[in-house]
Amino acid sequence: MMKILTIGLLSIFILSGCSSKQETEVSSLKKVSPQEKIVKIDSLYEKERKEFLVETMYSSKIPVKTPDKILRVLVMPYVDEDMNLQTENFHFIKVDDGRWILGEYLNGQDKSNPKSLTPLK
Secondary structure: OHHHHHHHHHHHHHHHHHHHHHHHHHHHOOOOOHHHHHHHHHHHHHHHHHHHHHHHHOOOOOOEEOOOEEEEEEEOOEEOOOOOEEOOEEEEEEEEOOOEEEOHHHHOOOOOOOEEEOOOO
């Protein structure tokens, strides 16, 4: 009986020591708001995309197409003329076509003035 009691007390001390250690680690972390996370991720994405465009624009034989601008519209639930409930859904609308950016090897221009082309409609 005494052996079970000492094992129980020993396990309580060990487990309480681990839990207090975790609390100190969590409290020492800097709290970042969701807005700060979004800004940092967006700026990193933009930086990487611009670096890729600069590297590939002047390398040999690689035309680059910038992405299309797509607008995502959320239509909330509504009741139509036949009294049917229409659930919410997304509609995707192309706002702007992407452009083809050609390097200096294709259009004969200097590096300071790259040429950009728009696809035919």
